[in-house]
Amino acid sequence: MTTAPQPDLESLTAALEQQGVRGVTIGWVDNNGTVRSRTVPIAALPTAARKGVGISSTFAVFDSHDAVTFAFEGIATPSGDVRLVPVIESAADVTPLAGQRGQAWVNGRQVAADGEAWPYCQRAVLERQVAAAAEAGFEVRAGFEIEMVVVRDDLVADPAGDDWRPAHRGPVYSPNALRDVDEFVHQLLGDLAAHGISIGQLHAEYGGAQVEIALDALDPLAMADTQVLARQTIHAAARAHGLRVSFAPITTADGAGNGWHLHTSLVREGRNALTGTGSDTDEHGLSTTGRGYLAGLLRELPGLVAVTAPTTGSLMRRRPGFWAGAYGFWGVENREAALRLVPSSPLLGTEHTNVELKACDASANPYLALAVVIAAGLAGVRDGAGATLPDPVQDDVGGWEDAAREAAGISPLATTHAQQRAHLLASDLVRDVLGEELLGAFVAVRDSDAAWAAEHTPEETVASLRWRY
Numbered sequence: 228m229t230t231a232p233q234p235d236l237e238s239l240t241a242a243l244e245q246q247g248v249r250g251v252t253i254g255w256v257d258n259n260g261t262v263r264s265r266t267v268p269i270a271a272l273p274t275a276a277r278k279g280v281g282i283s284s285t286f287a288v289f290d291s292h293d294a295v296t297f298a299f300e301g302i303a304t305p306s307g308d309v310r311l312v313p314v315i316e317s318a319a320d321v322t323p324l325a326g327q328r329g330q331a332w333v334n335g336r337q338v339a340a341d342g343e344a345w346p347y348c349q350r351a352v353l354e355r356q357v358a359a360a361a362e363a364g365f366e367v368r369a370g371f372e373i374e375m376v377v378v379r380d381d382l383v384a385d386p387a388g389d390d391w392r393p394a395h396r397g398p399v400y401s402p403n404a405l406r407d408v409d410e411f412v413h414q415l416l417g418d419l420a421a422h423g424i425s426i427g428q429l430h431a432e433y434g435g436a437q438v439e440i441a442l443d444a445l446d447p448l449a450m451a452d453t454q455v456l457a458r459q460t461i462h463a464a465a466r467a468h469g470l471r472v473s474f475a476p477i478t479t480a481d482g483a484g485n486g487w488h489l490h491t492s493l494v495r496e497g498r499n500a501l502t503g504t505g506s507d508t509d510e511h512g513l514s515t516t517g518r519g520y521l522a523g524l525l526r527e528l529p530g531l532v533a534v535t536a537p538t539t540g541s542l543m544r545r546r547p548g549f550w551a552g553a554y555g556f557w558g559v560e561n562r563e564a565a566l567r568l569v570p571s572s573p574l575l576g577t578e579h580t581n582v583e584l585k586a587c588d589a590s591a592n593p594y595l596a597l598a599v600v601i602a603a604g605l606a607g608v609r610d611g612a613g614a615t616l617p618d619p620v621q622d623d624v625g626g627w628e629d630a631a632r633e634a635a636g637i638s639p640l641a642t643t644h645a646q647q648r649a650h651l652l653a654s655d656l657v658r659d660v661l662g663e664e665l666l667g668a669f670v671a672v673r674d675s676d677a678a679w680a681a682e683h684t685p686e687e688t689v690a691s692l693r694w695r696y
């Protein structure tokens with residue numbers, strides 16, 4: 228349990244009631260990146276904050292189709308209850324929802340029924356990594372870019388079918404496209420601001436009816452919590468204007484996918500620790516710490532992406548030429564690379580350096596995604612892995628011959644469940660970060676999804692995930 232002081236719950240509840248709040252939704256994210264929730268009436272908030280709300284322990288083994296798998300021995304029966312506890316460390320953690328009248332949002336953590344830590348709580352996994360980073364002398368800054376497809380909700384006749392209409396007609400990156408969804412954009416910008424969510428920018432993305440917002444960087448726990456609230460905010464703003472949004476990694480079998488690229492950097496004593504200074508800088512402007520961080524991510528990529536882009540939809544999204552990180556290499560500002568170094572520059576200043584992981588999407592649990600990324604980067608710093616960092620590759624290596632990629636030590640990241648499963652189980656780092664129990668549940672869920680996909684066409688798999696995210 229958190230030791231941070233809670234604000235006075237009775238006064239907070241009274242203040243929320245005065246603002247017209249009737250219910251508080253406690254959200255958490257499962258192992259498929261699906262947001263789940265429980266809503267309590269406002270008067271029950273203090274009790275919920277002290278004791279939590281009961282939820283089934285089987286949520287750890289829900290798959291992407293809402294089936295429960297009992298293949299993992301740790302959770303092999305429907306018996307068991309855990310407490311979903313709203314994380315209220317300050318009054319600002321409970322957010323009245325601008326787009327959902329009378330409702331407020333708070334993120335939750337899962338605690339064992341006796342109040343002890345529950346090994347399957349994804350938020351606790353990230354809390355541990357943030358603490359480990361602090362022990363190593365670092366703060367982490369993290370930001371997600373959120374890509375989505377926006378469609379006309381009234382035309383989604385059959386949720387499992389392909390009968391849906393884009394809400395904008397392009398051109399890509401054009402204000403003409405955004406004008407088609409003007410009312411949605413207007414509401415969204417207002418609601419995000421009302422929720423205290425800062426974004427750097429919004430634009431029409433490359434794919435059909437795609438829109439993107441980039442969340443400003445925060446500390447990792449705040450970022451994961453904010454990312455979950457942003458999903459809810461976006462869905463509500465769309466609904467208010469007869470639209471529906473999909474964050475699914477892929478919404479058509481052959482079109483551009485939705486990435487949720489993850490940008491991270493390290494801060495030490497208030498300065499970006501990835502940025503080179505004085506004699507401690509390489510030709511890319513990276514410090515020794517920066518090289519180690521990047522090398523740590525690079526060497527762990529196969530295992531990492533099994534967590535940051537884990538589902539059947541993620542595997543389908545990972546195609547060369549789509550800027551989705553199909554191959555395991557890094558480049559400077561190379562958008563086809565799984566790891567894109569975004570360097571500082573005289574214009575942007577020394578605080579700008581960060582590493583973008585392209586192979587990350589909305590079907591990742593954001594707490595787990597951040598946890599494995601932080602652990603991998605810090606391990607690289609600790610081990611001095613920067614000494615082995617290969618040169619950046621500035622090309623689209625998808626156009627190279629196999630032999631050329633092999634010579635450069637560049638492998639494709641997994642595109643099948645069998646490959647991804649093997650990578651997941653081969654990573655000691657992922658095992659350490661998730662712990663045996665959560666890893667066991669996570670693998671069982673992936674197996675269950677793969678079994679479903681094996682009995683369906685790729686189009687059916689895409690359709691089955693489209694409106695879940």
Ligand code: GLU
Pocket residue numbers: 374433434483484485486487544549550551562585
């Ligand atoms: N839509 C692409 C993806 O699947 C990313 C495009 C971009 O680089 O912003 O990740």
Ligand code: MG
Pocket residue numbers: 372374432439
């Ligand atoms: Mg984008």
